[in-house]
Amino acid sequence: MKTITRRCCLGMLLATPLLAACSHETPPSAKAALEPKRDTACSLDGMSLADYPGPKGQLQYAQGAPDFFCDTIELFAVYLKPEQQRLVAAVYVQDMSKANWEHPVGNWIDARNAFYVVGSRLKGSMGPTFASYGSEAAARAVAAREGGKVYRFNDITPAMAELDGGVLKDKSM
16 A cells, blocks of 8 residues: 555656646746847747737747747737647736837736737737737726727637638728
8 A cells, every 4th residue: 555655646746747847837937028129020920020010929938939929819829729838937918008009119018917908990910919908997998999808818718819810800801
């Protein structure tokens, strides 16, 4: 009986780091947001971040180079994928209550604490976007003016962030 108990304990100890690696929880050594350079391309589609309007995103990993995204929908599409294997140290988006919508620079905030307006008339690089804000009041004001609904980070689902083409969802074209 003692041998079985020891084996179970040893198995649990060995499995713990593997389970932690599968988690999207922020490790203690979260990295600071980086400002993309003028020529930084989107990790998903190669589009230049500087050439398009709307909020950008970035994933900082425990190891390796960060991924930058020209649109928050792309950030969520990658982050929420079950195939995401790299340990995420931090997730950042821009606070659009402080950034210029047409040419956003800086104003990076922790994406997990942001508020998102989903389904508004606002357009990002991929068409309809998840507009990110540092405060609930700012997000609600934009939703009242531009339409859409306010969500928290953990309320956004993979189905909401499907990359089936912004044009397909854009009824104004």
